Amino acid sequence: MSDIEREVRAVAERARDAAAELAPLGRAVKDAALAALADALVKRSDEITAANAEDVERAREAGTGPAMIDRLTLTPRRIEDIADAVRAVAELPDPVGEAVRGYVLPNGLDVRQIRVPLGVIGIVYEGRPNVTADAAALCLKSGNAALLRGSSSAYSSNTALIGVLRDALEGTGVPVDAIQMVPGRTRESSKALMRAHGLVDVLIPRGGRSLIQAVVRDSTVPVIETGEGLCHVYVDADADLGKAVDIAVNAKAQRCSVCNSAETLLVHEAAAEEFLARLLPALAEAGVTVHGDERVLEIAAARDTGATVVPATEEDWATEYLAMDLSVRVVPHIDEAIAHIRRYSTRHTEAIVTDSLKASRYFVSRVDSAAVMVNASTRFTDGGEFGFGAEIGISTQKLHARGPMGLTEMTSTKYVVTGDGHVR
Structure with a gap:
């Protein structure tokens, strides 16, 4: 096992522990934490834009086109918009604990199917650093720990953003390791994340066809395909x-x-x-x-x-x-x-x-x-337009989610069966 694979697995193990702590938290705790994230983004916008300027300068030196540079660039106004998006997530209904169905069997057993977080969600994405905050907020609200692997072109921006978000979680009741950046800037770290089967519950790639297909092809972790639209x-x-x-x-x-x-x-x-x-x-x-x-x-x-x-x-x-x-x-x-x-x-x-x-x-x-x-x-075809308020992506597959993925699609279910000394 390489050094970077050991580092990635160590981060994933911390995320798994954080997910176990995060899953039972109530809406009030999660919403307060999201408010703290939003406030911190605005308060430390100078720090974030300074880091972003490093990425933008590198992109210009590399001959990146103006459209891609615009997607990469963060301004104080854009950071305020990102913070507003985080606050909007806090206002959405919490799907965790929602009863999907329930009934009593003839033998008296009470059966309920309820929504629970997926657990640890790895997100591999390109370009836009705003995805870092959006994905972290959606994962937190749905009770999932987030492992974020942005592109090397936004490395400085993502490092600053995740640092701000993690600092903001201190004292909120939400474990700091619920939001983590996947270490490394090379494809080796992405592949290590894709091979973290048993530690990461699902991977969601956000980007172009080549990224999505690479994750689908190389991952041993279940993948939700998103984004490619012909x-x-x-x-x-x-x-x-x-x-x-x-x-x-x-x-x-x-x-x-x-x-x-x-x-x-x-x-x-x-x-x-x-x-x-x-x-x-x-x-x-x-x-x-x-x-x-x-x-x-x-x-x-x-x-x-x-x-x-x-x-x-x-x-x-x-x-x-x-x-x-x-x-x-x-x-x-x-x-x-x-x-x-x-x-x-x-x-x-x-x-x-x-x-x-x-x-x-x-x-x-x-x-x-x-x-x-x-x-x-x-x-x-968009989570906001469909009334979900936000989305992590648009799934083009059939299991387990299809179409715009809102908070509900970031959950699974489990059955809670209550008896009174029942034996079979």
């Missing part, structure tokens, strides 16, 4: 074309760099000519490049839409652009749209735009994704 919008023959234009533009362009933005638009051939004549100028105004099939290219060539339209390749249908690009295909019927989605989707979010109840029911029953929208943008 989302589709299908415009049916019976769609209201005005609504369809608004939904398609919003799904692609409202914020293109997130997992719930649309990457592929499928259009029924009966609606294609009129719909694309309206849509292409709107996409051009939003700055979107269209990767179109032959029919889309024909329609674009026949009209002065102002849109940038290039031929779509096979690779386009499988690409999560996370940029102002949209692949567009005309399909002969709804079954072809569903077949396309089945082939290329990452099972995140798909949408249908139609005024046909029959078509919407058909689509919903046959598309197997975490969220299916009817006459609404894919951008609504």
Whole structure:
């Protein structure tokens, strides 16, 4: 066993002890601790921004693009927003102890299924240091110990943030080791976390496809896959074309760099000519490049839409652009749209735009994704938008959570069976 693996396992062992202390704590203790975290973030914002400046300078020297630098940068205003997000978590209902179901058996045994924390949650994430505080707060509220492994690009920021959070836990009744940073800056430390089976209960990767797949491939700890979103919008023959234009533009362009933005638009051939004549100028105004099939290219060539339209390749249908690009295909019927989605989707979010109840029911029953929208943008797949208040990520798998993961999805259950001298 290497030195870094020993260090990681030692941190995980402390987290396991902390999780056992944290699990039975009541809401009042946890909420007071969250308030202390929020206050400490604001009070020590100068310290945090100074550490963040080191990361930003290194990123600039490495030639990192302006968009990524913006995601990395912390300002006093952004730290106040992070603190507000922590306070918002404190206001959410506590799922721990909630009764899922209960009944009395014919023999008199009382059976209750209640929510309990998962235990130790390891979170591996890229870029944005705000995830450090968000993840720590969500884990604490749901009674879980957090092992946080951010990217090396935000190492100084994460070190400062976790130091502030741990200091704030002193005297709150919540064990300090409920929030810990995974030691090390290399992939070896990430892999050591992935191999900590028996100490870490679940890993949640947050980031791009390569990170998620690396964690899924290398981990012996159970993994909840989150984030990767190759989302589709299908415009049916019976769609209201005005609504369809608004939904398609919003799904692609409202914020293109997130997992719930649309990457592929499928259009029924009966609606294609009129719909694309309206849509292409709107996409051009939003700055979107269209990767179109032959029919889309024909329609674009026949009209002065102002849109940038290039031929779509096979690779386009499988690409999560996370940029102002949209692949567009005309399909002969709804079954072809569903077949396309089945082939290329990452099972995140798909949408249908139609005024046909029959078509919407058909689509919903046959598309197997975490969220299916009817006459609404894919951008609504989000914990906050769903009314959860916050989320740790969006799960694209089926066990144990699917879709936006709020506090409830960060719990498991156990059965409490009460008898009166019962024997079998």
